[in-house]
Amino acid sequence: MAYGDRKSERVNFDRGIPVYMMGIDGTWRRDCMMIDVSQTGARLLIEGSLEGLDLKEFFLLLSSTGLAYRRCKLVRVSGDQIGIEFLARDTHTKKKASKHRAPDQAV
Template sequence: MTFGMRKNERVNFERGVDVFIMGIDGTWRRSCRMIDVSQTGARLCVENSIEGLDLKEFFLLLSSTGLAYRRCKLVRVTGDQIGVEFLARDKEKSSKKRALK
């Protein structure tokens, strides 16, 4: 599947938006540029290697302080670009409940 085949309308950023990806446990963080975004996901250009990072679930930090974020999972890698899917907030809540048990 190419980046152009989408279910939801995309917003493209001509120069990209500076964002970060960060591990769920906070042990790693990478700078990236968000190239486009929709309600369900985004396309990011990662500045450094993602080799060895756990990208099953991670945070997309939309602000440098981390106050605006989305929980994501990796769906594809194409060169220095990655496609991410936003995880539903219901999944976040159920994950927190499991962690408290």
């Protein structure tokens, strides 16, 4: 499976960077290593099984305290490695704000 089809340039990490995957609802968390990253996504080496995890949407925690994170979705699985795509920030709140704005209000 090719990982070279990214829209933006990627940075490879020889030893990997320790990161964590966490469910949107916080019910699960997995240790993993970030092998490479680009502006649009990353490739992760997963420790343990992916069985039973909801990977349609999850958080990638870039720090152990969870202060640095990205919302992600699964793109591909290849053995113990997965490809993920970073989701746009605040797309839900922007859509909600524009729906509730009165038509005569200036932006």
